[in-house]
Amino acid sequence: MIGHKRIPSREGGVEIVVDELSTRMVKLGCEVDAYNRFGYHVSGKEFDEKRERYYNGVRIFTIPTPSSSSLNAIVYSFLATIRSLFGRYDIIHFHAEGPCTMIWIPKLFGIRVVATIHGLDWQRSKWGNFASKVLRFGEKMAAKHADELIVLSENMKDYFQKEYGRETSYIPNGIICPEHKEINCIKEKYGLEKDEYILFLARIVPEKGLHYLIDAFKDIATDKKLVIAGGSSHSHDYMDQITTMSQEDSRIVMTGFVQGEILEELYSNSYIFVLPSDVEGMAVSLLEAMSYGNCCLVSDIDENMEVVQDKACSFQKGNVEDLKRKLEELLTRPDIVEKYRKESADYICGRFNWDDVVDRTIYLYMQKEKGK
Structure with a gap:
């Protein structure tokens, strides 16, 4: 290999x-x-x-x-x-x-x-x-x-x-079908509670579209936090940009690169998972998020839509206003979130x-x- x-x-x-x-x-x-x-x-x-x-x-x-x-x-x-x-x-x-x-x-x-x-x-x-x-x-x-x-x-x-x-x-x-983890480490380390944060988990590089998510989140009135979990990959200027943007909103939590129990707890207890990518191959983080039964919101690029089919929400790639609208809808409609949660894990674990x-x-x- x-x-x-x-x-x-x-x-x-x-x-x-x-x-x-x-x-x-x-x-x-x-x-x-x-x-x-x-x-x-x-x-x-x-x-x-x-x-x-x-x-x-x-x-x-x-x-x-x-x-x-x-x-x-x-x-x-x-x-x-x-x-x-x-x-x-x-x-x-x-x-x-x-x-x-x-x-x-x-x-x-x-x-x-x-x-x-x-x-x-x-x-x-x-x-x-x-x-x-x-x-x-x-x-x-x-x-x-x-x-x-x-x-x-x-x-x-x-x-x-x-x-x-x-x-x-x-x-x-x-994908491997995982076991859910109760809140423990992430509460102690980051002050997070179940269903009280939106999760982005991926490498912090431009094509993942994290800047769209931060721009959209800043304009939304919510007490929920935005958790950004991931490290950079030879994109230090972009990492600096994201860090600066995040420091402007106290609701944004940057964890850095995560693995093990912290990773499992983040997936297990998020309100929704967001992947706003411009370019993907086949996002392992999206497969993992769905395997934990998350409601996912993804950009509508072919590679994402091919994975989620009709088992997740989507927004127009690169469109911050559309992303904001979809976030607001999910934040105010827990019934929609619950619908996707019930479907995602069985679907993704059965297919991949x-x-x-x-x-x-x-x-x-x-x-x-x-x-x-």
Whole structure:
């Protein structure tokens, strides 16, 4: 596995997917190596310095990379790919568009490669012009050289067919049905009460649309709090912007990166969950929020609507006024909130299953190489 930052980690959706795939494959008898990246971790330096050799049966190789955010990913992708050439692997599985810039290298040596495109990363506003071109190049390399190409949404499947004439396999992310947690840690640490806060939980990067949510929330008369849970990902200017905006309203609580009991309690006790993204692949946080039985309010991009169907509320992408109207409606109509709560968990846990995801991925691994 190449392309994630590291496992175990909740830094982003790619890390969660690689964790679930690799550990479950090991349980099925596969031998799996994961190439972790050494570098900035949103939990802090002490986590980054933990370099385990094995994690739940998965062998870990940690690739040294420069601290510069602009060089970290590309150096990691190159070094991990070169190191993998000596692993005598049956399959090398690349994750995300950036690492796919190196996908042609193992193909030169006749190694079978699979790529998962987690989202059209070049569209994300946090990347500058050069980085976007590199990501687009990785996308083209994946379309041209991958023996099997996996996408997470029907929208991306249509995109690759129209843009490259490339057939892909639609294998969405999975979810584990969780147990609800009573209020404990988050009350003590942040003063939160059940149903008394709106939750945003994701990386704090421009494409997640958090600034829309803050602008809309500030104009609403409510005693409920807005909880912003997440760390930045090489978007420090945007993080500074969000911090400044949040400090202007005492109802806004910024927790930073969360995991474990705090994460579980936040999901279990929120009034509603909001994901106002401009761009998504398949948001793991949305799957998780619905699995906890949350009423969700999401931007109406195809990738979100494909997940929620009619089991959540939506607003027009980027439209702060529409977001404000929908928030006000949900804040004054607990009956609507309760309706979506009753439907969301059973729907999402029944539709997206990790065991099915793993079985379908292994099936692709075992297909004979196709002529391209």
